[in-house]
Amino acid sequence: MWQIHQAFTMTHEFPVCFDRGTLSPDNTLLADIVALAGKGCHRILPVIDDEVLKGHPDLIDRLKAYADTHSERIELIEPPLMVRGGEICKSEPVEVDEFYQRTQTDRIDRHSFALVIGGGAVIDAMGYAAATAHRGIRLIRMPTTVLAQNDAGIGVKNAINYRGRKNYLGTFTTPFAVINDYDFLSSLPDRDRICGMAEAVKVALIRDGEFFHWLHQARERLAAFEPEAMEHMIARCAELHLNHIRTSGDPFEQGSARPLDFGHWGAHRMEELSGSELRHGEAVAIGIALDSLYSHAQGMIDTETLLAIRDTLEGVGFTLRHPALEKLDIDAALQGFREHLGGKLCITLLTEAGHAEEVGEIDLAMMHDCRQQLLEAKWPA
Ligand SMILES: NC(=O)c1ccc[n+]([C@@H]2O[C@H](COP(=O)([O-])OP(=O)(O)OC[C@H]3O[C@@H](n4cnc5c(N)ncnc54)[C@H](O)[C@@H]3O)[C@@H](O)[C@H]2O)c1
Ligand SMILES: [Zn+2]
Structure with missing residues (x-):
C-alpha cells in the first residue's frame, strides 16, 4: 500500500458592508471592492431581481452612471441579466442557463464579476450559477430583502431546487464581497x-x-x-x-x-x-x-x-x-x-x-x- 496524505488549508475572507447610496457616483465602496481583485478595469455583469427593478426603476441608469464615473475600474456588461424574483427562479432555473450562456457570449471569465442584486432566492440561484460557471466566477452580492441582508445573502451557501426538493443542488462557496444597502428596502412589502x-x-x-x-x-x-x-x-x-x-468549526456544515x-x-x-x-x-x-x-x-x-x-x-x-x-x-x-x-x-x-x-x-x-x-x-x- 502506498498513500500520499494530501492536506492543505485555504483562508476564506470577504467583506460584508453596510451602507446606503452605494450606487451614488461619489460613493467609492463598490469600485474599491472591485479594485481588491487587482489593478485595471474589471468586467461586471449585473444580475437583477425583476421586482427590485420595479421598485427602483432608475437602477440600471444608476449602474451605468456609476460605471462611467469609475470607468478606470469598472466595465459594465450590458444589458443586465434580469431574473424573475422569488422562489420561481430556484424551482425553474431558466436564468441559471441564461447566466451560463451570457458567460460565453459576453466573455465572462474567472476574473470577471457577477454583481447580483436581489432577494435571497435570486441570490441563491445566481450564486449557484456563478459558482458553477467556469468552476467559479467572482460574485458580489447586493441583497435587497431584510432576510437576504441579515441571513440568506451573507453566508457561504447557494442553491436551486430540484424536482420539488428545496435547495437540493448547491455549493458552499464564499462570495467576493457582500454589500447590504439599506436603501433597497424602501420598496419591500x-x-x-x-x-x-x-x-x-x-x-x-x-x-x-x-x-x-x-x-x-x-x-x-x-x-x-x-x-x-x-x-x-x-x-x-x-x-x-x-x-x-x-467560529463554529463547521462552516461548510459537515x-x-x-x-x-x-x-x-x-x-x-x-x-x-x-x-x-x-x-x-x-x-x-x-x-x-x-x-x-x-x-x-x-x-x-x-x-x-x-x-x-x-x-x-x-x-x-x-x-x-x-x-x-x-x-x-x-x-x-x-x-x-x-x-x-x-x-x-x-x-x-x-x-x-x-x-x-x-x-x-x-x-x-x-x-x-x-x-x-x-x-x-x-x-x-
Ligand atoms: N443561502 C442561504 O444561506 C440561505 C439562507 C436562508 C434562506 N435562503 C433562501 O432565501 C430565499 C428567501 O429569500 P427572501 O426572503 O429574500 O425572499 P425572496 O428572494 O423570495 O424575495 C421575496 C420577494 O420580494 C421581491 N423583492 C426582493 N427585493 C425586493 C425589494 N427591495 N423591493 C421589492 N421587492 C423585492 C422578490 O422578487 C420576491 O418576489 C429562499 O429561497 C431561501 O431558501 C438561503
Ligand atoms: Zn431560516
Whole structure:
C-alpha cells in the first residue's frame, strides 16, 4: 500500500458592508471592492431581481452612471441579466442557463464579476450559477430583502431546487464581497420586512441574550419599520450569523449539529403544507414559539423568558397560529429533519435567552401538547 496524505488549508475572507447610496457616483465602496481583485478595469455583469427593478426603476441608469464615473475600474456588461424574483427562479432555473450562456457570449471569465442584486432566492440561484460557471466566477452580492441582508445573502451557501426538493443542488462557496444597502428596502412589502425579523429573533435567542432583550424592547419600533431600529436589527443579526460561520468549526456544515436551525425543523413542512402561502419567516416564527414552549415544558427556560419570546414575535408583527401548524405531522417532520441532518437527530432548545443546547430526542407527547397550547394560545401565566 502506498498513500500520499494530501492536506492543505485555504483562508476564506470577504467583506460584508453596510451602507446606503452605494450606487451614488461619489460613493467609492463598490469600485474599491472591485479594485481588491487587482489593478485595471474589471468586467461586471449585473444580475437583477425583476421586482427590485420595479421598485427602483432608475437602477440600471444608476449602474451605468456609476460605471462611467469609475470607468478606470469598472466595465459594465450590458444589458443586465434580469431574473424573475422569488422562489420561481430556484424551482425553474431558466436564468441559471441564461447566466451560463451570457458567460460565453459576453466573455465572462474567472476574473470577471457577477454583481447580483436581489432577494435571497435570486441570490441563491445566481450564486449557484456563478459558482458553477467556469468552476467559479467572482460574485458580489447586493441583497435587497431584510432576510437576504441579515441571513440568506451573507453566508457561504447557494442553491436551486430540484424536482420539488428545496435547495437540493448547491455549493458552499464564499462570495467576493457582500454589500447590504439599506436603501433597497424602501420598496419591500411590509410582509417581507416582518419575515426577515424571525431569523434575528432566532439567532438572538441562541447566541446573544442582550440582543434578544433589545429586540424585545424595540418591538414596536421594529413593527413600525423605524429605519434606525431596522438597521441595528439587520446588522447585529448578520454579525451573529457571520460569527457563527467563522467560529463554529463547521462552516461548510459537515457535522450533525445545526444550531442556526433553531425553530426550523417544522418550518419547511409548514411552508409546504400551506401551499407556500406561509412564508419562511412566518413559519420560522411559529417554529420558534413551538420550540420555546417545549423548552419551557422541559423546565429549561422560565415563564418570563417564554412570554418575552411570545411578545417579541407577536410585537414585531408575526401571527403564531396557522392551519399549517394544526396539519403538521410532528413525527414525520422530525424524521425528515433527522434525514436532512444526515441520520442523527439534533434539535436545538433554549436554556435561557441567548443560550441553547442540542438534544438528540424529543418527547413526542409533550411536543403534541405544546402544539395544542400554541394553537389555543394557552400560554403559561
Ligand atoms: N443561502 C442561504 O444561506 C440561505 C439562507 C436562508 C434562506 N435562503 C433562501 O432565501 C430565499 C428567501 O429569500 P427572501 O426572503 O429574500 O425572499 P425572496 O428572494 O423570495 O424575495 C421575496 C420577494 O420580494 C421581491 N423583492 C426582493 N427585493 C425586493 C425589494 N427591495 N423591493 C421589492 N421587492 C423585492 C422578490 O422578487 C420576491 O418576489 C429562499 O429561497 C431561501 O431558501 C438561503
Ligand atoms: Zn431560516
